[in-house]
Amino acid sequence: MSFSATCVPKTGRKRADGLLLGWQTAVVTTPGSAADSAVYAKRMARVRAAMAEQQIDTLLLSVGHDLPYLTGYTAMPLERLTMLVVPRDGDATMLIPALEAPRVAEQQGVFELFPWGETEDPTSIVGKLASGSKRVAIGDQMWARFLVELMPHLQGTEYTRAVDVVGALRMAKDPAEIDALALAGAAVDKIAGELQRGEIELVGRTEAQVSAELSRRIIAEGHEKVNFAIVAAGENAASPHHHAGSRVIREGEIVLCDFGGTMAGYCSDTTRCVFTGPIDPEVADAYAVLQTAQQVGVKAGAVGTPCEEVDRATRQVIVDGGYGEYFIHRTGHGIGMEEHEDPYIVEGNSLPLEAGHAYSIEPGIYVPGKWGMRLEDIVVATPSGPLALNASDHSLVSV
Numbered sequence: 001m002s003f004s005a006t007c008v009p010k011t012g013r014k015r016a017d018g019l020l021l022g023w024q025t026a027v028v029t030t031p032g033s034a035a036d037s038a039v040y041a042k043r044m045a046r047v048r049a050a051m052a053e054q055q056i057d058t059l060l061l062s063v064g065h066d067l068p069y070l071t072g073y074t075a076m077p078l079e080r081l082t083m084l085v086v087p088r089d090g091d092a093t094m095l096i097p098a099l100e101a102p103r104v105a106e107q108q109g110v111f112e113l114f115p116w117g118e119t120e121d122p123t124s125i126v127g128k129l130a131s132g133s134k135r136v137a138i139g140d141q142m143w144a145r146f147l148v149e150l151m152p153h154l155q156g157t158e159y160t161r162a163v164d165v166v167g168a169l170r171m172a173k174d175p176a177e178i179d180a181l182a183l184a185g186a187a188v189d190k191i192a193g194e195l196q197r198g199e200i201e202l203v204g205r206t207e208a209q210v211s212a213e214l215s216r217r218i219i220a221e222g223h224e225k226v227n228f229a230i231v232a233a234g235e236n237a238a239s240p241h242h243h244a245g246s247r248v249i250r251e252g253e254i255v256l257c258d259f260g261g262t263m264a265g266y267c268s269d270t271t272r273c274v275f276t277g278p279i280d281p282e283v284a285d286a287y288a289v290l291q292t293a294q295q296v297g298v299k300a301g302a303v304g305t306p307c308e309e310v311d312r313a314t315r316q317v318i319v320d321g322g323y324g325e326y327f328i329h330r331t332g333h334g335i336g337m338e339e340h341e342d343p344y345i346v347e348g349n350s351l352p353l354e355a356g357h358a359y360s361i362e363p364g365i366y367v368p369g370k371w372g373m374r375l376e377d378i379v380v381a382t383p384s385g386p387l388a389l390n391a392s393d394h395s396l397v398s399v
Contacts, residue, residue, distance in 0.1 A: 057132070097118075186391075188390075208231075233253055307350070358389075
């Protein structure tokens with residue numbers, strides 16, 4: 001949704017709690033904003049139901065993705081406090097630095113905007129808005145300095161994590177969110193295809209140069225930002241999160257590329273490997289095991305299946321293939337507005353998959369000092385079975 005906004009004075013208007021609103025944002029939105037407000041209102045109602053169930057009096061969200069999930073606004077990580085105050089009963093308020101107010105598209109019936117001035121104490125205002133709360137849920141990304149400053153204003157309050165309130169709601173994506181993930185996935189699939197067809201030059205270039213080119217292509221395909229562009233050649237591919245550097249890519253080695261970004265608020269993430277020249281037989285044999293494991297992992301993601309069972313099914317293929325000790329990380333992570341979020345596909349997570357859960361399946365085999373490989377798709381659990389959102393070639397392609 002696009003919008004323009006200006007601040008206009010509305011003096012003398014007071015909230016029911018006596019706090020004065022000095023400025024209000026007048027927002028002109030494109031058609032469809034009413035529908036957006038309806039989406040956010042529905043999400044807010046579900047949050048309040050979760051708050052009631054968990055006996056949470058007030059929810060406090062600052063920077064992080066819970067805030068845009070509920071309001072459509074992404075706060076900048078500033079030393080000036082932005083805080084969404086959601087009481088279990090009563091209207092929600094977004095406290096925001098006055099100079100940031102023009103960036104906010106106010107959602108009617110969702111929250112009231114409360115810009116604060118440079119000489120005001122925002123934590124004191126939050127304390128008044130949350131006054132009387134016995135249990136308060138705090139967003140994971142809220143800066144410690146703001147919590148420390150807030151605590152004297154809410155003495156005797158018990159604090160808990162907001163992820164326990166909002167997290168379960170964010171895990172189950174609605175159809176519009178799944179569409180957004182699919183569009184982002186299709187964009188990086190196109191780049192993966194270009195890589196596999198040899199349209200991205202590798203041999204003779206540094207990992208950093210190829211990473212920069214992947215990043216440029218991610219933006220060119222419609223992403224607002226690049227979240228990562230891992231390029232790891234040969235022995236460097238044995239480090240799952242290798243930082244692309246000055247290592248020159250040579251003929252006759254594997255090159256692992258794991259890349260993604262954020263497009264229309266939702267993330268993409270895919271990993272494909274190519275081989276520069278004729279594929280080494282040892283690498284080919286290992287990759288056959290990896291590809292089978294990834295296929296098994298995708299198919300294992302039926303609604304109702306515990307996350308750890310998906311991890312086990314994927315991992316067992318690699319163990320049976322003789323590479324178990326070289327699969328050193330979880331099978332996958334949730335994805336949505338964040339590149340890594342719940343649910344995590346890992347041993348110990350007994351959470352059953354629900355329709356709308358979106359997550360990666362990305363087994364890897366990493367032989368220190370020699371080579372590494374990973375194959376990754378984003379998958380959505382649906383009532384009719386798991387839906388893979390990435391469709392580029394899953395083979396180890398020679399380029």
